[in-house]
Every structure is written in structure tokens, then in C-alpha cells.
Amino acid sequence: MQITHCPQCETAFKVSPQQLELAKGWVRCGRCAHVFEAALYFETPPEVPVPPLASADAPSLFRSVIAPAVAKDQVTTFPAKTEAQDDANAKLPMPWVVGSTLLALLLCMQFLVVQRHWLAAEEPALRPVLATLCACQVTWPREPEAVLIESSSFTENPQGGYTVQLRLKNTQHHPVAMPALELSLTDLQDQVLVRRVFTAEELSGKDHVQALRDVRSTLNFDLDEKVSKRITGFRAIVFYP
Structure with a gap:
């Protein structure tokens, strides 16, 4: 003590x-x-001093210490x-650690698969890696809100037939897939007389639109004479089928 x-x-x-x-x-x-x-x-x-040993015939002396x-x-x-207690508290059960690690890996893989098109557009060098990881096709991202119709015109050709001219613009900072076009021809009451869909291949020879770039497209087609006499307007919508 x-x-x-x-x-x-x-x-x-x-x-x-x-x-x-x-x-x-x-x-x-x-x-x-x-x-x-x-x-x-x-x-x-x-x-405390040690007292001398008492002789046999001498009285014993005792000294008390207070x-x-x-x-x-x-x-x-x-x-x-x-430290042993800290180490014991710091250790986690091994099944819990393994399960958490696997769950994190699965979430990462799911994110890569779902966002593979966007990731490949942002970093083209990742395209072969993503295709190998997900064992699927990696294409350009489809973002309808990114492609705008900057200008459009609908004219009747003197030689016959009609021509639609479009200028599409990609407003994103990465490439996006080339959309399709739905063209509707209307009459005086804005009723649709003819509706036709032009594929991405018909709009452009490319399958994508470069970042912040324009694509000009010219479409030529013929119409029935009875229908063509009633046409007074048109509507154009880009979309992904």
C-alpha cells in the first residue's frame, strides 16, 4: 500500500x-x-529503527510505531x-465485415451497369472496361432534354415533293445518342393529317451528337395530292424510341 x-x-x-x-x-x-x-x-x-535482539534474561522491549x-x-x-478493452471494442464480427464489403461491391457494380452509357460518354477510355464488366453493350446516353430543335422549316419543292430542314443541338457537355424525329403535318384546324417517324439513321449518318455541337438534317418525301392540298403547318418532336 x-x-x-x-x-x-x-x-x-x-x-x-x-x-x-x-x-x-x-x-x-x-x-x-x-x-x-x-x-x-x-x-x-x-x-523505523530495528531494536536489538533481547537476551534471554532481559525483559523484552517493544516499540510501537504510530x-x-x-x-x-x-x-x-x-x-x-x-488497451485490451479498446481493441476488443474496435473489432467487428468477421461475417458483418464480409457482408458489408460484398454489399458495397454490389452497389458499385449496379451503379456501373446503370450509368455505363453516361460514364462512357464522359470518359471514352472507360468504354471497353465497362463493356467487359457488365458483359453488355455500351452505347451513347439517351437524354431527350439535351437535344433541342434550334430551327426547322417545311417547304414544297417546285419539282414536286416536300422538304423538311432541321438543326439539332446537343446542350450537354458530353455526346448523346442521335434521337428519332416525329413529324406531324396539320391542317387549318391544327388537326394531324399525316404523321411520320424518321429514324436516327435517316436524320444523320452518325449515331450520336457531339457535345455542344449542331447537326443539320434535310428530309425529302412525297405526299398524296389530296392530302397535300390541306396541309398548312407541321410539328416536329425529337424522341428516343
Whole structure:
């Protein structure tokens, strides 16, 4: 046992080595609740002289040593976690770690598969890697809101037939797939007389529109004479089939 003194209220306490080891040397005063390092305030016990051995015929001499007054049951060890306890708490069950890792990998794979077209458009170098990972075709992303009809015209040719001219623009910063076109010819009451769909191949020889670029397209076709006399307007819509 060791005797230490509270530096705040000067109360003396007995502390055992087990208490000090458990609390890593820190104690709490039971009187004023002050926390301090016990070893810094140990009291060195006075040296007690050893009396000479008494002879057989001489009376025995006894010397009593009065120990300094010590306040009992007033020392409180400061709780502290050992390194072994910290390591035990830090460790996670192995099945939980493996399951979490697999779940994270599955989520990453799902994201790559769903967003493969967009990722390939942003980074063309990833196209073969993405195609290998998902074992599927990687094409250009389809974004109808990205392709706008900048200008359009519908005219009747003197030699016969009709011509539609379009200028499409990709407003995105990456390439997008070439859309299809739905052309509707209307009469005076804005009723649709003829509706026709032109594929992406008919609009352009390419399968995509470069980032922030325009594509000009010219479409020629014939109409029945009875229908052509009633046509007064048209509507053009781009879409992905």
C-alpha cells in the first residue's frame, strides 16, 4: 500500500498497486472529488529503527510505531479503459465485415451497369472496361432534354415533293445518342393529317451528337395530292424510341 495526498485539500489516502494499475495511476479524492496522479504525491514512510535482539534474561522491549492518520474509504480510482478493452471494442464480427464489403461491391457494380452509357460518354477510355464488366453493350446516353430543335422549316419543292430542314443541338457537355424525329403535318384546324417517324439513321449518318455541337438534317418525301392540298403547318418532336 502507498499513501498519497490530495494536492487540493491535503487529505491523505491509501492506494493499492492494483488500484493504480487499473486507473493508470490516476485517483479521485473522496473528499473534494479532485482528480490527480497519485504517484506525484506519494508520502515516503519514516524509517523505523530495528531494536536489538533481547537476551534471554532481559525483559523484552517493544516499540510501537504510530502510523499517520489516513482517511479510509475516501479514495476513488479514476476509471480508464485498458488497451485490451479498446481493441476488443474496435473489432467487428468477421461475417458483418464480409457482408458489408460484398454489399458495397454490389452497389458499385449496379451503379456501373446503370450509368455505363453516361460514364462512357464522359470518359471514352472507360468504354471497353465497362463493356467487359457488365458483359453488355455500351452505347451513347439517351437524354431527350439535351437535344433541342434550334430551327426547322417545311417547304414544297417546285419539282414536286416536300422538304423538311432541321438543326439539332446537343446542350450537354458530353455526346448523346442521335434521337428519332416525329413529324406531324396539320391542317387549318391544327388537326394531324399525316404523321411520320424518321429514324436516327435517316436524320444523320452518325449515331450520336457531339457535345455542344449542331447537326443539320434535310428530309425529302412525297405526299398524296389530296392530302397535300390541306396541309398548312407541321410539328416536329425529337424522341428516343
